[in-house]
Structures are given as structure tokens and as C-alpha cells.
Amino acid sequence: MLLKIKTFVLISSAFILLNGCGGSKQEEVDASEEDSTIVGLDSQKISAQNVFNTIPSRATILDLTKLASTEYNVQYLNNPDDVSKYSLESSRALNLGVYGADLNVASIYEQTQESMLFFKCVSIIAKSIGVSNSFDENMGDRMIANQSNRDSTLNIITQAFKSADNTLRKNGRPGTSSLLVAGAWIEGLYVACQTAKETKNEPIIKEIFNQKESLNNLIELLESSKVSSEADYIINDLYDIKKILESKTDDVFTINALTELDKKITALRNQIISNK
Numbered sequence: 001m002l003l004k005i006k007t008f009v010l011i012s013s014a015f016i017l018l019n020g021c022g023g024s025k026q027e028e029v030d031a032s033e034e035d036s037t038i039v040g041l042d043s044q045k046i047s048a049q050n051v052f053n054t055i056p057s058r059a060t061i062l063d064l065t066k067l068a069s070t071e072y073n074v075q076y077l078n079n080p081d082d083v084s085k086y087s088l089e090s091s092r093a094l095n096l097g098v099y100g101a102d103l104n105v106a107s108i109y110e111q112t113q114e115s116m117l118f119f120k121c122v123s124i125i126a127k128s129i130g131v132s133n134s135f136d137e138n139m140g141d142r143m144i145a146n147q148s149n150r151d152s153t154l155n156i157i158t159q160a161f162k163s164a165d166n167t168l169r170k171n172g173r174p175g176t177s178s179l180l181v182a183g184a185w186i187e188g189l190y191v192a193c194q195t196a197k198e199t200k201n202e203p204i205i206k207e208i209f210n211q212k213e214s215l216n217n218l219i220e221l222l223e224s225s226k227v228s229s230e231a232d233y234i235i236n237d238l239y240d241i242k243k244i245l246e247s248k249t250d251d252v253f254t255i256n257a258l259t260e261l262d263k264k265i266t267a268l269r270n271q272i273i274s275n276k
Contacts, residue, residue: 074114076191077102078273083121085276089129090231093176094272096125097183100161105191107143107153115153119143126164129176134163178225182234183272185218190269193262197255205253208261212245230275237268 078098086092099121106114119140126135139160146152161180168177189211196204215238222235244261 076194077105077118078121078187080117080121082273083124086125086128087276088228088230089176090179090228091272091275092125092129093179094183094186094231094234094275096122096129096164097180097185098187098269098273099125100157100180101184101187101191103157104154107150107157112144112147115143115147116140129168130171131164131167134160134167174225175227175231178221179227179231179234182218182222182238185214186234186265186269186272190265193258193265196258197262200255202253205255205258208258209245209248209253212242215242215245233271234268237264237271240264241268 078095080099083095083099086095099118103115103118103122106118119135123132123135123140126132139156142156143153146156165177165180168174168180189208192204192208196208219235219238219242222238227234241261241264244264248257
């Protein structure tokens with residue numbers, strides 16, 4: 001099925017999700033005070049906030065969305081039929097991030113049926129990793145009630161992910177929380193690369209290559225969280241992506257510049273959604 005959408009808002013789906021997890025600076029201060037007795041979480045929170053602070057602003061994203069539009073194949077999103085196949089906690093956390101980004105995409109474009117389908121996916125995985133309270137029936141009811149208001153819907157989603165993030169950290173599971181962030185970041189970059197290939201829009205490609213700082217902070221977040229061994233490939237592949245981003249030193253942002261990065265991010269994203 002094809003959806004006519006503004007292209008770069010797809011990468012923003014992950015970034016909106018991450019901003020929701022990160023919260024405002026004041027919220028982060030409050031959270032740090034509240035959790036000061038939890039050993040090892042303060043540096044983790046700082047690293048997470050660094051990821052949130054270095055992603056594109058909504059203003060930047062909205063400016064870019066005015067530059068290009070395309071017919072986007074919804075098959076770029078993860079298959080909802082696969083949700084019950086993820087058995088490892090690391091795979092569940094990563095794909096919670098992936099499906100969360102996809103839920104944002106569907107919600108941004110008022111695709112009610114698809115939104116509820118991805119909400120179901122998120123709820124299933126959330127229950128399996130112990131954060132079901134963040135994605136309960138009340139959230140689904142609120143989404144339906146606010147389906148005509150995209151800002152309200154996005155706020156509901158981001159608050160739910162912020163709640164899940166906080167629950168995992170408080171329960172001493174920063175690795176699981178960090179993989180959730182990584183899944184959303186990777187899904188956003190993957191979809192952005194696919195749509196950039198279609199539009200050949202240089203400002204979009206440039207913004208993709210501007211993710212060096214957010215990627216550095218994501219790697220720091222994952223390493224400080226000591227993620228499970230079965231998820232080590234995420235860090236290794238992100239280092240490869242880091243090398244690709246840093247190898248680009250000129251100011252030419254043609255589609256050719258995207259080839260190597262697209263190949264790597266696609267392989268990583270496909271491994272995430274394929275690992276059960």
C-alpha cells in the first residue's frame with residue numbers, strides 16, 4: 001500500500017520518539033534528583049540526554065519536509081506479523097524502538113488503522129519486557145479519542161515511551177532501555193535513506209550525514225549500558241556507520257554519497273528485524 005507523505009518526517013518519527021523519551025531539560029533534572037539513589041544511572045541519563053539533544057529539531061525537520069514529497073511504500077516499516085517472533089530480550093527491546101518509530105509514522109499521517117496495528121505490536125513487546133503499564137488499554141483509548149489531533153497523539157506516544165524508559169532504568173535495566181533508543185534511531189535513519197534515494201534531495205542527504213554527533217552519543221550510551229552479548233553486533237555496526245559518516249569530508253551531498261551508508265544501515269536494520 002502506498003502512502004503519499006512528506007519524506008523527511010519519516011526520520012523525525014524516530015527523533016520525535018527519542019525526544020519523548022528524553023524529556024525536557026527540566027524534566028531530566030527532576031528525574032536525576034528522583035533517581036539519585038540508583039547506582040550507575042546518573043552517567044547513563046547524561047549520555048541518553050546527549051543523544052536526545054543532538055538530533056534534529058522539529059523546526060529543521062519541518063523545513064526539510066517542505067522541500068520534497070514522494071509516494072512512500074509502507075512496506076518500509078517493520079512487518080506487524082513478526083511481532084510475536086522476537087524471543088530474545090535484546091531483539092524485543094530493539095524492535096520495540098523500531099515499532100515505536102513506525103507507530104509515529106502512522107500517527108503523523110492519521111492512518112488510524114495502521115496506528116492501532118503498530119500500537120498492538122508495541123503493546124505486545126512492552127508486555128514481554130515488563131513495561132506493559134506504559135502501553136495499556138487506556139493509552140489505546142486516548143489515541144483513538146485524539147486521532148484527529150496529531151500533536152496530542154504524538155504526545156501520548158512519546159509519554160508512553162518515556163514511561164517505559166524510566167521504568168527500565170529504575171529497575172536496573174539500562175541496557176534494555178538503550179537498545180530501545182538504538183532501535184528507534186536506526187529505524188529513523190534507515191527510512192530516511194530509503195526516501196532520500198527516491199527524492200535525491202540534497203538537503204535531506206546532508207541532514208543524514210549531520211548525524212555524527214547523535215551517533216557518537218548513541219554509541220556512548222550503548223557502551224556505558226553494557227548491553228547483552230547478543231546485541232554486541234549493534235555497537236560494532238554503529239562503529240562502521242560512524243566511519244562512513246566521518247569519511248565524508250566534502251560538501252557535496254548527491255545520491256552517490258549515500259550509497260555506502262545506505263547499504264550498511266539497511267543491512268543492520270534488516271538484521272534487527274530478522275533476529276528472533
